Amino acid sequence: MFNIDLHCHSNVSDGMLSPAEVVARAAANGVHALALTDHDDVAGIAAAQEAADAAGLTLIPGVEISVTWGGQTVHIVGLRIDPAHPGLAAGLAEIRRGRIERARRMSDDLARSAGIVGAYEGAYDYAVNKQMVGRTHFARWLVDRGHAPDIRSVFRRYLTRGNPGYVEHEWTSLENAVGWIRASGGMAVIAHPGRYTFNAREQHLLLDAFRALGGEGIEVITGSHHPSEYGKWADLARAFGLKASRGADFHAPGEGVDIGRLPALPHYCQPVWQGWPELAPHFSPSLA
Numbered sequence: 001m002f003n004i005d006l007h008c009h010s011n012v013s014d015g016m017l018s019p020a021e022v023v024a025r026a027a028a029n030g031v032h033a034l035a036l037t038d039h040d041d042v043a044g045i046a047a048a049q050e051a052a053d054a055a056g057l058t059l060i061p062g063v064e065i066s067v068t069w070g071g072q073t074v075h076i077v078g079l080r081i082d083p084a085h086p087g088l089a090a091g092l093a094e095i096r097r098g099r100i101e102r103a104r105r106m107s108d109d110l111a112r113s114a115g116i117v118g119a120y121e122g123a124y125d126y127a128v129n130k131q132m133v134g135r136t137h138f139a140r141w142l143v144d145r146g147h148a149p150d151i152r153s154v155f156r157r158y159l160t161r162g163n164p165g166y167v168e169h170e171w172t173s174l175e176n177a178v179g180w181i182r183a184s185g186g187m188a189v190i191a192h193p194g195r196y197t198f199n200a201r202e203q204h205l206l207l208d209a210f211r212a213l214g215g216e217g218i219e220v221i222t223g224s225h226h227p228s229e230y231g232k233w234a235d236l237a238r239a240f241g242l243k244a245s246r247g248a249d250f251h252a253p254g255e256g257v258d259i260g261r262l263p264a265l266p267h268y269c270q271p272v273w274q275g276w277p278e279l280a281p282h283f284s285p286s287l288a
Contacts, residue, residue, distance in 0.1 A: 002282060004273055005260045006035040006060065006079060007191065007222065007247025011128040012044035013064075014136035016252035018128075019044035022259070023051035023059070031260035032282050033273070035060035035079055035247065040095040041132060042083035058278055063088075064191060065180070066095055066171040069209070070202055073171060075191035076210075077219070077245070078181035079272065085184035092180075095172055096131045103133040105167040106159065110138075113164035116147060135159045136251060151255055161197075178213040189217035189245050189272060192224035193233060207240045217272040220244040221265055223257030234266040244269035 009015035010022045017025065019036060026034045034057060036048045045061050052059035061081050067074045081088060107120030120133070122141035127133045139154040148154040159165040181188040190210060198206060207218070219225075220233045221244075237244045244265050248257040265271060273279060 002033075002279075003029075003031050003260050004033040004279075005031050005247055005250070005262070006033075006062070006189075006245050006272065007037050007064070007077060007219065008034065008250040008259055009038055009064075010036060010044045010048070012041050013038035013129065013132045014127075014134045014251060016255075019048035020051040022250070023048050023055060023057060025253075026259045027055040027057050029258060029260040031057065033058040033060060033279055034259070035062035035077075037062035037064045037077050037079075037247070039064050039075075039132060039134065040066055040092050040099070041129065042081070042089075042092065043129065045083045058282070060276075060278075062186075063092065063181075065092070065177040067174050067177045068169075068171040069174045069206060070198060072196055072198065073169070074174070074196060074206070076174070076177040076181070076215070077189040077191045077247075078177075078184070078186040079189060079217075079245075080276070081181060081186035082184040085180075088180040088184040091172060091176060098169065098171070099132060099134065102167060102169045103138075105169075106135075106138060106165050109167055110158065110165040114158070116142070116145075116164070119165070138165065174209060175213055178210065178215050182214050187217060187272060188213075188215040189219060190215065190242075191219050191247075192222045192249060193218055193236075194222075194225045194229045203236070204240075207236065207242070211240055211242065215242070217243040217245050219247055220269060221246040221262050223247075223249045223262065227263075230263075230266065234269050237269060243272040243274070245272045 010019040110116040110119045123137035126137040178188045
């Protein structure tokens with residue numbers, strides 16, 4: 001049985017494990033092919049590839065790009081990218097420059113709105129890659145300081161729209177993200193669409209715009225979706241002519257779904273990985 005996971009994070013962005021440790025965990029969980037998709041950075045792919053070669057696991061080079069569309073942050077996963085492509089590298093570098101400014105404003109808002117001081121410095125200490133201080137680093141610090149019992153509770157109380165620590169930030173455009181991914185030889189996929197608070201009309205506009213720009217896939221089975229949502233996104237993928245992806249969105253042991261621990265895609269979906277030659281040695285249309 002073939003087990004593929006096309007969305008996970010290392011400590012190059014907001015994961016807890018190094019790229020090599022992520023690969024080792026995937027291999028231990030019976031994953032045959034894995035995409036490392038760190039936020040706005042590809043610095044972990046070389047180490048992950050070395051570990052994958054040693055483990056006999058197929059690594060899919062990937063990235064998760066932060067986009068602003070319709071007044072919300074949307075994440076676009078790039079799969080089978082060339083991490084050395086100059087256009088992609090330049091675009092990601094520009095996004096990372098904006099992350100530090102956003103993190104400082106988040107910290108200021110936590111102090112002003114909730115009386116929580118020192119959040120930037122706390123989150124900074126949690127980030128291995130100091131260019132990538134993000135909400136998950138803030139969340140881990142807030143849990144450790146006793147402001148919430150767990151990561152999910154943090155996001156219910158802080159860091160999200162209408163709560164302390166949330167600040168508006170303009171990421172790159174959908175057009176840029178899809179363009180960089182395609183120029184680097186990759187496939188663009190909308191990450192965890194069920195997380196966004198768009199109404200049905202806005203969801204359809206997003207899917208239309210994404211497809212018109214050359215986007216090819218959408219995550220149907222993901223750790224961010226409740227099982228009751230799988231059918232909805234599978235149906236929308238088929239209706240909009242998009243391929244279906246599967247990924248845990250793994251960040252750390254004990255945080256959400258583990259690598260490779262998701263159910264199979266619905267049988268009527270066309271998988272994003274269909275026809276990828278690098279999977280030929282162990283490809284099967286069924287998933288573990």
